[in-house]
Amino acid sequence: QVQLVESGGGLVQAGASLRLSCTASGRTSSNYAVGWFRQAPGKEREFVATINRSGVTPYYADSLDIKGRFTISRDNARNTVYLQMNSLKPEDTAVYYCAAAASSIGLRLARTYDYWGRGTQVTVSS
Numbered sequence: 001q002v003q004l005v006e007s008g009g010g011l012v013q014a015g016a017s018l019r020l021s022c023t024a025s026g027r028t029s030s031n032y033a034v035g036w037f038r039q040a041p042g043k044e045r046e047f048v049a050t051i052n053r054s055g056v057t058p059y060y061a062d063s064l065d066i067k068g069r070f071t072i073s074r075d076n077a078r079n080t081v082y083l084q085m086n087s088l089k090p091e092d093t094a095v096y097y098c099a100a101a102a103s104s105i106g107l108r109l110a111r112t113y114d115y116w117g118r119g120t121q122v123t124v125s126s
Helices: none
Strands: 002-007 010-013 018-026 033-039 046-051 058-060 070-075 080-085 094-101 120-125
Touching (some): 002 094, 046 070
Antiparallel strands (some): 002 018, 018 080, 046 058, 094 120
16 A cells, blocks of 8 residues: 655645645555646546656646646655646646556556545635
8 A cells, every 4th residue: 555645735826836745655655656637626637747666757748738837756765756836827726636656657547546645735826
């Protein structure tokens, strides 16, 4: 089992930055790829970003306007994955979830992930 806890969400104004953290406990978290997803009210959960076990290879959603604004990284010594979010927009408002996957393929798909955190709310006001 891997337990994941997200933190760092909050209420900010458009243009501000937030850094979300996903801290893992339980089985060695460095054996898992970790992804971030988000779910806005009335919408389906959507992929945001993922990073492989070594932290060398990040991937970002192509369909979202996040490239150049969001950066995923990980510190395996701290069992933590980060999502740095800059130039936040009201459309970024959502609950952000982190998830861990034993697989190294299909990481843009929610069904690939084995463990999920409970989420952290991000609200961006205009």
